[in-house]
Amino acid sequence: xxxxxxxxxxxxxxxxxxxxxxxxxxxxxxxxxxxxxxxxxxxxxxxxxxxxxxxxxxxxxxxxxxxxxxxxxxxxxxxxxxxxxxxxxxxxxxxxxxxxxxxxxxxxxxxxxxxxxxxxxxxxxxxxxxxxxxxxxxxxxxxxxxxxxxxxxxxxxxxxxxxxxxxxxxxxxxxxxxxxxxxxxxxxxxxxxxxxxxxxxxxxxxxxxxxxxxxxxxxxxxxxxxxxxxxxxxxxxxxxxxxxxxxxxxxxxxxxxxxxxxxxxxxxxxxxxxxxxxxxxxxxxxxxxxxxxxxxxxxxxxxxxxxxxxxxxxxxxxxxxxxxxxxxxxxxxxxxxxxxxxxxxxxxxxxxxxxxxxxxxxxxxxxxxxxxxxxxxxxxxxxxxxxxxxxxxxxxxxxxxxxxxxxxxxxxxxxxxxxxxxxxxxxxxxxxxxxxxxxxxxxxxxxxxxxxxxxxxxxxxxxxxxxxxx
Numbered sequence: 164x165x166x167x168x169x170x171x172x173x174x175x176x177x178x179x180x181x182x183x184x185x186x187x188x189x190x191x192x193x194x195x196x197x198x199x200x201x202x203x204x205x206x207x208x209x210x211x212x213x214x215x216x217x218x219x220x221x222x223x224x225x226x227x228x229x230x231x232x233x234x235x236x237x238x239x240x241x242x243x244x245x246x247x248x249x250x251x252x253x254x255x256x257x258x259x260x261x262x263x264x265x266x267x268x269x270x271x272x273x274x275x276x277x278x279x280x281x282x283x284x285x286x287x288x289x290x291x292x293x294x295x296x297x298x299x300x301x302x303x304x305x306x307x308x309x310x311x312x313x314x315x316x317x318x319x320x321x322x323x324x325x326x327x328x329x330x331x332x333x334x335x336x337x338x339x340x341x342x343x344x345x346x347x348x349x350x351x352x353x354x355x356x357x358x359x360x361x362x363x364x365x366x367x368x369x370x371x372x373x374x375x376x377x378x379x380x381x382x383x384x385x386x387x388x389x390x391x392x393x394x395x396x397x398x399x400x401x402x403x404x405x406x407x408x409x410x411x412x413x414x415x416x417x418x419x420x421x422x423x424x425x426x427x428x429x430x431x432x433x434x435x436x437x438x439x440x441x442x443x444x445x446x447x448x449x450x451x452x453x454x455x456x457x458x459x460x461x462x463x464x465x466x467x468x469x470x471x472x473x474x475x476x477x478x479x480x481x482x483x484x485x486x487x488x489x490x491x492x493x494x495x496x497x498x499x500x501x502x503x504x505x506x507x508x509x510x511x512x513x514x515x516x517x518x519x520x521x522x523x524x525x526x527x528x529x530x531x532x533x534x535x536x537x538x539x540x541x542x543x544x545x546x547x548x549x550x551x552x553x554x555x556x557x558x559x560x561x562x563x564x565x566x567x568x569x570x571x572x573x574x575x576x577x578x579x580x581x582x583x584x585x586x587x588x589x590x591x592x593x594x595x596x597x598x599x600x601x602x603x604x605x606x607x608x609x610x611x612x613x614x615x616x617x618x619x620x621x622x623x624x625x626x627x628x629x630x631x632x633x
Contacts, residue, residue: 190319190467192460193537195544197446202552213452213631216340224429225347228420232343233336235421242332249325256321260314262306270494271297298497301488301505308483311475320468327461334454337630339419344622346416351433352615353409359607360401366600367395370583374593387593394597398604433618444628449547452629459536459543466529466536473529477522479514547627554624561617568610575603 217226233239274294309315371391377383414424450456486507491497515522582599585591625631 188467188471190464193463193540195450195541197449197544197548200445201548201555213625213629215631216625219625219631220344222347222430222433225344225433228347228416228427229340229343231422232339232420236339236419237421239332239335239339242328242335246325246328246332249321249328253318253321253325256314256317259317260309262304265303265305266301267303267488268300269297270299273297296492296494297490298492298494299488299490300497301486301490303484303486305482305484308481310481311478313472313475316468316471316475320465320472323461323464323468327458327465330454330457330461333630333632334458336632337454337626340630341622341626343416343419345619346412346419347427347429348433348615348618348622350409350412350416350427350429351431352611353405353412354429354431355611356608357402357405357409359604359611360398360405363398363600363604364395364402367391367398370596370600371395373587383593390597391593394600397601446548446551449544449551449629453543453547453627454629456540456543456547459540463533463536463540466533470526470529470533473522473526477515477526479512482509482511482513484509484511550627551624554620554627557616557620558624561613561620564613565610565617568606568613571606572610575599575606579603 216229220226220229272294273296307313371388374383374387374391378385378388413427416427417424450460484507486505488505489498489500489503490505491499491503497503579599579602582591582596586593586596
């Protein structure tokens with residue numbers, strides 16, 4: 164029995180020695196040469212923590228909508244299921260180092276030709292029959308020695324896929340948060356536009372009544388009446404268009420929240436989050452903040468592992484097989500132990516020689532995929548820095564636009580009041596009244612649009628810096 168154990172021990176020792184030879188390269192993050200600060204930096208680098216979305220967004224109805232979207236949105240649900248699949252794949256990859264064990268039981272009868280050598284011998288064994296029985300029950304083991312570190316590379320690749328998908332779930336959630344917030348802000352903007360349209364319709368009504376009285380007394384012509392009516396119609400046209408857009412936006416927001424189109428409850432006013440509610444920090448911090456950058460980097464780690472596996476496929480594989488069980492040509496003596504016991508031990512060393520350059524081509528393709536992953540990672544970093552810079556610039560300049568439009572609003576409000584007073588006293592024409600009212604209407608609509616731009620800029624900045632899911 165000792166003579167049988169020694170060869171197996173020798174093979175295991177060789178396998179353990181060779182297992183230290185890993186052909187795959189260790190992953191190193193590519194150099195990104197990121198700038199020291201963002202362009203249009205308006206927030207001083209300080210605390211790098213991004214506040215949770217429930218703190219950043221102060222509107223309780225908006226918080227409720229975001230919470231519903233994170234729980235019920237189908238895109239989020241699909242990403243979570245994909246994460247569960249990759250978790251199972253990771254657990255399976257961790258088991259690849261273990262041997263496979265199979266239990267086999269079989270009973271066969273082979274009918275042989277009388278003119279064959281086996282047929283003539285069968286008659287001697289079975290007492291005249293031209294058949295041979297075989298009864299076997301065995302336990303077999305097969306194990307490939309991890310000479311080149313294949314199991315470790317499989318595990319690394321599967322772990323990178325899993326972690327990458329985990330970050331992808333975070334990226335999807337962060338995007339959904341941003342989309343819900345901006346859709347909500349758009350709804351409030353449309354509500355404000357509708358109020359302004361209704362207000363201008365009422366104002367035009369008052370002006371029209373006044374002009375009709377003057378027309379009746381012969382102070383103005385019918386031209387003045389018709390132009391005032393046209394001005395009123397301009398304001399009225401905004402009403403059905405805005406209501407239509409409100410319904411469309413409510414439907415889109417409902418679907419985003421994972422429910423059928425319906426009314427969306429909202430407040431009448433949104434408090435602007437402060438620009439310094441969080442710190443932009445420095446560009447290098449995006450590597451740990453942005454989930455999409457992490458997704459790109461984990462894809463690179465996975466590609467690195469696949470390249471190593473493709474290279475290892477060109478090297479020899481070392482397999483050990485062992486089998487032990489009971490075998491007999493008679494059922495009655497099948498488990499007549501120890502006479503029926505048998506053992507098999509096999510060692511295989513397989514070296515691919517000629518496979519039409521398939522293995523080397525696979526390795527070259529894997530290397531090219533890895534190089535593509537490097538480029539995609541660097542592009543993800545570029546995009547992230549660009550998005551933050553854009554959001555910073557938009558936030559900064561919308562503040563400037565808000566200051567200007569507020570001054571303009573005050574001036575136009577005064578001009579509109581003066582135009583009506585002068586018109587009543589005969590010191591201004593109806594055209595001046597129409598012009599003042601139209602300018603005020605357009606300015607009010609522009610002011611609402613700028614406020615929405617400011618809200619969207621802060622939301623984009625929050626998302627671009629990585630958001631806060633905690």
